[in-house]
Amino acid sequence: MSITVRVPATTANLGAGFDCLGAALTLYNEFQFSPIDSGLKITATGAEADRVALDSSNMVYQTVVKFFDRVQQSVPAIAIDIKMDVPLARGLGSSATAIVGGLVGANAIAGSPMSQSEIAAFATEIEGHPDNVVPALIGGCRLAASGIDRAWEICDIPWDASIVPIVAIPNFELSTAEARGVLPTEYSRADAIFNTAHLGLFVRGVETGNADWLKAALQDRIHQPYREKLIKGYDAVREAAIAAGAYGVVISGAGSTVLALAHQQCSDSVRFAMEKAWTGLGVGVDAKCLAIDTQGTRIINTL
Numbered sequence: 532m533s534i535t536v537r538v539p540a541t542t543a544n545l546g547a548g549f550d551c552l553g554a555a556l557t558l559y560n561e562f563q564f565s566p567i568d569s570g571l572k573i574t575a576t577g578a579e580a581d582r583v584a585l586d587s588s589n590m591v592y593q594t595v596v597k598f599f600d601r602v603q604q605s606v607p608a609i610a611i612d613i614k615m616d617v618p619l620a621r622g623l624g625s626s627a628t629a630i631v632g633g634l635v636g637a638n639a640i641a642g643s644p645m646s647q648s649e650i651a652a653f654a655t656e657i658e659g660h661p662d663n664v665v666p667a668l669i670g671g672c673r674l675a676a677s678g679i680d681r682a683w684e685i686c687d688i689p690w691d692a693s694i695v696p697i698v699a700i701p702n703f704e705l706s707t708a709e710a711r712g713v714l715p716t717e718y719s720r721a722d723a724i725f726n727t728a729h730l731g732l733f734v735r736g737v738e739t740g741n742a743d744w745l746k747a748a749l750q751d752r753i754h755q756p757y758r759e760k761l762i763k764g765y766d767a768v769r770e771a772a773i774a775a776g777a778y779g780v781v782i783s784g785a786g787s788t789v790l791a792l793a794h795q796q797c798s799d800s801v802r803f804a805m806e807k808a809w810t811g812l813g814v815g816v817d818a819k820c821l822a823i824d825t826q827g828t829r830i831i832n833t834l
């Protein structure tokens with residue numbers, strides 16, 4: 532019996548929500564799991580598939596192994612076929628797709644011993660923070676906070692339908708490890724207050740579509756000031772997006788993708804302006820107007 536799992540890309544942080552806020556996007560990776568007689572067979576097709584490990588170091592397989600270890604079952608011989616549309620190390624949650632895809636696929640093969648909230652907690656443990664894996668698993672825009680009775684409290688952040696997420700994906704990578712390495716370990720009280728206020732403003736702005744709130748809300752003092760310099764052309768792309776009518780831009784996840792939020796009336800102009808700004812600096816770019824995925828990870832096929 533083969534199982535195909537479809538997992539959305541995600542954009543984490545959304546400005547002030549460092550390591551706690553993220554949204555699922557309408558861009559997907561698919562993972563097909565099939566039993567085989569012995570061993571391991573991995574194939575990968577699609578965007579940048581040649582850069583994914585096809586041996587036991589593959590992140591999807593590593594996650595499958597962790598799952599079977601956790602539920603105390605032996606790892607089955609398995610073929611994993613990966614169909615990739617989410618580019619690697621660009622701040623669009625490619626590693627979260629691999630982790631969530633691996634856990635949901637393994638859980639289905641094992642007869643569903645884990646609930647969705649147990650998978651969310653396990654995926655967070657593996658990734659180290661919840662802001663990609665949680666929306667990748669359950670869809671929508673989600674805030675995750677450590678809980679009292681449960682490991683995590685997860686809440687839905689309503690997203691006004693007029694607000695379009697536009698991703699400009701440059702042709703250079705930025706690994707999450709490198710982009711976390713440039714962050715300070717301590718922050719001032721002023722910076723903590725700034726981010727608390729702007730996260731609240733973002734949550735209300737994205738719910739209501741209030742343009743003034745959104746324009747102010749996309750500011751951050753925890754990660755962006757330190758990471759912008761790792762992204763060639765960031766200022767030019769931001770200025771072009773704002774001139775074309777965007778509320779503002781943020782670094783998607785750990786970068787290198789730049790995410791703009793704009794009213795649907797100007798989203799195409801914003802996409803074009805960001806593409807032109809990066810191309811003008813000699814940086815190859817793929818820019819897309821997306822939407823918020825509301826379904827999260829789905830088993831789309833069981834043969």
Ligand SMILES: Nc1ncnc2c1ncn2[C@@H]1O[C@H](COP(=O)(O)OP(=O)(O)OP(=O)(O)O)[C@@H](O)[C@H]1O
Nearest residue numbers: 590619620621622623624625626629706707784785
């Ligand atoms: N489909 C996949 N199959 C196997 N491994 C993958 C897949 N997608 C990503 N990975 C692994 O995840 C690594 C990228 O993870 P990284 O956290 O640096 O970037 P990201 O998840 O794309 O960005 P961000 O966390 O900022 O959104 C890749 O180098 C690869 O090892």
Ligand SMILES: N[C@@H](CCO)C(=O)O
Nearest residue numbers: 543549550707784785
């Ligand atoms: N919150 C994470 C997302 C990327 O994995 C970061 O910005 O480092």
